[in-house]
Amino acid sequence: MATQKTLNGLFFDTLKDIYFAEKQILKTLPKMARAAQSEEGKAGFLQHRDETQGHIERLEQVFEILGKPARGKTCEAIQGIIAEGEEIIEDFKGSIALDAGLISSAQAVEHYEMARYGTLIAWAEQLGLKDAVPLLRANLTEEEATDKKLTKLAQSQANSKAAKAA
Numbered sequence: 001m002a003t004q005k006t007l008n009g010l011f012f013d014t015l016k017d018i019y020f021a022e023k024q025i026l027k028t029l030p031k032m033a034r035a036a037q038s039e040e041g042k043a044g045f046l047q048h049r050d051e052t053q054g055h056i057e058r059l060e061q062v063f064e065i066l067g068k069p070a071r072g073k074t075c076e077a078i079q080g081i082i083a084e085g086e087e088i089i090e091d092f093k094g095s096i097a098l099d100a101g102l103i104s105s106a107q108a109v110e111h112y113e114m115a116r117y118g119t120l121i122a123w124a125e126q127l128g129l130k131d132a133v134p135l136l137r138a139n140l141t142e143e144e145a146t147d148k149k150l151t152k153l154a155q156s157q158a159n160s161k162a163a164k165a166a
């Protein structure tokens, strides 16, 4: 059946988009943890990997609330952001700037997720999907906390380290 051209349809499509994105992110975070040079960076990526597993489970609960099967829809935006991150790993491996680059690409991921969850929360409220709102909000809160931790890591260590040879 074609997607309804209504807010319901938009909500469902966007839910599938972020579900696909979260699954891609789940696969990418261990690679970022392996690539990171600082112990704090490695630990941070692994912690967010575990949180991301939780994001996927909460999204599955939202699909359940809608009475629909949990299925992703290819999200080219996240594929592009992840591809850029892989390019940074490739181009900057072994260099003092690697962690600063990794953090920048992780923050692009977090901001994509924050944009999606912000929209989904507003639409769930408009649609009266009361049980979906706290699930989506819980995901958004963890994305925002991760983004703040990344900023702190960049400002306290990675950026100054990357600038050393300059």
Ligand SMILES: [Fe+2]
Residues within 6 Å of the ligand: 022, 025, 052, 055, 113, 139, 143
């Ligand atoms: Fe997430």
Ligand SMILES: [Fe+2]
Residues within 6 Å of the ligand: 048, 052, 109, 110, 113, 142, 143, 146
């Ligand atoms: Fe995230």
